[in-house]
Amino acid sequence: MLQLIIDYDENDDLSNINQLMMSLDENQNKIVLQFEYVLDEEKAPNINDAFSKYVAQRQTSGVTEKNKLFHSFMERYQSHFFNEKIKSRNYDALNQPETLENTVTIKRSELDLNEIINFRCIDAKRLVGNDTEQVLSQLAARYYEYCYKNKRFEELEAGQEETEIELEQKLAETDASLTSIYDKAFDNVFTKIKQMGIKDDAIELQILSRLKADNLLKDNTKVKYLNEQGHQLPENFNGLGYLNLLNILFSLEIIITEFKRDNLQAKNTFKKPANINILFIEEPEAHTHPQMQYIFIDRIQDILKEMQEGSKAINLQTIISTHSSHIVAKLNNYEQIRYFRKNKQDTTVKHMKDLESEYNALDSSGRSYRFLKQYLTLNSAELLFADKAIFIEGTTERLLLPTMMKKIDLVNQDKTPLLSQHISIVEVGAHSQLFAPLIAFLEIRSLIITDLDISIIKPAIKDGKPVCAKDGTPKMTTEKERYISSSSEQLSTNTALEHFFPQCKSKALDSLVGLSFENKLLIKSDNKWISDQKGYVRITYQVMEEGYLGSSFEDAFFHLNRNFMIEIIDKEKNKQIDKLEGLKNRAYFTQIKEDKFEYDAYDLAEHCVNRKPALAIDILLNTDIESDNWQVPLYIKEGLQWLQN
Structure with a gap:
């Protein structure tokens, strides 16, 4: 089942959706379109018999083989036993059982959905292989067909009118020249035809040239690249990245024309654009290097913005699916991001704007969330695409970590190598707590490597004398110090440890050192980090090794x-x-x-x-x-x- 929830207001054209409106409440401004693919009630009793007959005809036994046959049976006959249903639901009653009062079944013959929603997709399976030599040439022909041939003359944009007239004139001149040449080329044949006894007053044959621009582009033109030396090179010589982006841009121009509906329809009638136009662009980063991806997303955002402005503006929503951290890093608005995470049984979808709310709940000034956006933009948007993450404190660890991972891989050769897993490494200093809401949001297995930063609180001394406050009490200062096992006054100055282990009062060192491996496995529950053996976050810091506890x-x-x-x-x-x-x-x-x-x-x-x-x-x-x-x-x-x- 698919539910589309559509908002509207008094400024919208409601003519196409009036029969879908289930409430007269002026405060209710949502309609719900529900699409179902369900088993036909009348044919349902026959499906078991039909499948049994299907299996018997193939003389197959065994559960495994029957499972395979079930899939082939459904692939072949599902359209016979299943029907599509379209319903309009009352938004306020979505959580209630369907009744005649809150649900209406819509027949396709009674509603032209294309007038409400217009879908177009530039899919990932674009013809950009090196074995396809005329992709751009084919797209050029389609572009002309949509943007010139199928437009009314008065709909041609600035510059297009002159181009159309010039092209028609050149084609007429070429037709006249070719017709004259054809007369000479076929003169011998026509003379012999006359000698076959055909009367002089019979219709005289003539070969006429009738050139059409779209056919010329389709069959008689090629897109070429000119290199710096002026040599003409085939279109597939310039790399799949350029070919991919040019393919997208040509396709986008064609789709824009389709959305605007200013090309000819049946009987020269023209329609208004649909109420909602949705464009999908799948994985535009294919075959392109990072710099080209940056330029692409900038330009695409400009083009899509232009489509929603001016006298020919249309209601457009664009969805770009990507695995590119470079494209994500260049987005103007992080709140536009929808994060998809595939689990074993299903896929969860989260909105980045919800992450902003979590940060603002912790820091009302908004500084923490602004920091996160800046950091992801400049450094680590790849974190959004990782299966696992390592947050490290310093440069030394960052440079040595791949080698340390390789050492672990060599010891544990029965495990999937760390260096073969999709792990993002992020250097965060002693501020991993700033990433805590993001880690909880992503719910990816995360290792936080940090330092104990052992210190001790001592009376402040200046010029050999204790420093006191105005009321005479001694001022205290925190100084770095090596671990002393007998000292109960030592503490950790690492604020990240205080964030993840609030039970360790005042960052007392003995309580942090005493935490077991299991206690350092955490999960977020009720806005608190708690120990859990199934936790997806592991905090690790220096432990006693060979009778010694390091601070860094x-x-x-x-x-x-x-x-x-x-x-x-x-x-x-x-x-x-x-x-x-x-x-x-x-x-x-x-x-x-x-x-x-x-x-x-x-x-x-x-x-x-x-x-x-x-x-x-x-x-x-x-x-x-x-x-x-x-x-x-x-x-x-x-x-x-x-x-x-």
């Missing part, structure tokens, strides 16, 4: 891979590799004091990183996947394994 990625990485770092520093010293641009204070990695390293991983992360992006590149350049010469921190490994499964 670099902290955890250096603790786990100190030997790897020492090895590449030695190679740099011996000039076996290029200079390590991401490091400074290299001696800190090996400096010994009292039979142990003087500087721990926290010190190395604080004092030995020159530039984080360069550090990641240093690690990648010295990575040996086969020997597995460095380890993935446990918290990231656990998160990636969860995401892979």
Whole structure:
């Protein structure tokens, strides 16, 4: 069943829909068209016997074979047993059983639906293959037929009238020239015919040229490309992307004419445009590079806007289906987006404007939603097309993540490789909470990799003296600090963790460290994030590993891979590799004091990183996947394994 809900107001022409209006209430401005494809009540008792006979004639047994036969039976005979029904429903009674008062069955003979709704589609199966050499030539002929030949003379637009007259004059001149040539070419044949005894006063034969513009375009012209050297190249030499977009633009011009209905109809009568015109454009991004997609969507939006302005404006709604993040990123209005997500049993459809409402409920200033739109436009509209997502905090993780994913894939070869899955990676800093409503909206499996950012609250000191407020109470300040197991005063300054785990009061570190793997699986319920083993969001941050708890990625990485770092520093010293641009204070990695390293991983992360992006590149350049010469921190490994499964 399909229901179309149509709004109208006092400015609309109601002549085509008056018989569909089910309410005289002046405040009711909706009509509902309901389309059904149902089993015919009279033929229903016969369908089982007909199918049994169909099976018996094919002498088939077995459930599997019968299932296959049922599909072939229905494909062949469904039109015999099923009928289309069109109904008008009272909008206020949609949730009530159908009655004579709220539902009217419409016969097709009594209602011309084409006067109410006009559908046109530029589908994805456009003729743009390299083996099709005259796609544009064929479209050019169709374009002329719709935009010139089938228009009344007075309907021709500016410039078209002169073009039409000039073309007719040239064709008349060419007809006269060709007729003269034909006289000479057929003179020998006509002379012999006369010699067959035909009377002199019999009708004299003559071959006349009658050229028609549409036939000329259809059979005798080709679209060519001119390159910079002036050479004429076949239309399929310029790439499928250009061919695809030119195909769309030609088709669009033809459809515009059809929507406006200013081409000739039966007996030279002309109709007004339908009340509602709906245009579908399927996957316009086919074969095109991102820059061309940006230009296309900009131009299409302009063309469609022009159709709804001026004296010849029509009521047009356009639906563009796309898998292109580039097209989505260039949309003028994100609220126009409808997000389709296919589940195992059905497909859910969500409106982006509903997402705006969720953001505004959290932040009435609208800043968070504006940030999201800007971020998606500039960076990550591909998130809307992903099956899974990874939200990471920093540049180091972003650069190293593909290699870490490959390491997981090599270990878990019985699983679908992470690098083969449709996973979008988004760098969000320590602000993943700003994406929380979007994650809940998309309902895609999401891994948030963030940092503990361990700190401690201390009295503020200036010039060696405590700093106090006006009332004499000491001022407090937050300082970064390495993990101290005996300290109950340490906390996390990561606001994202506070958002997702509000039960961890004041971001107390011991409560965050104490959360189990299951507690970090979340689902949104009643506008709150709660732990759930079936959760689609996994929050991962540093965990205790080899008796050590890191505060940041670099902290955890250096603790786990100190030997790897020492090895590449030695190679740099011996000039076996290029200079390590991401490091400074290299001696800190090996400096010994009292039979142990003087500087721990926290010190190395604080004092030995020159530039984080360069550090990641240093690690990648010295990575040996086969020997597995460095380890993935446990918290990231656990998160990636969860995401892979």
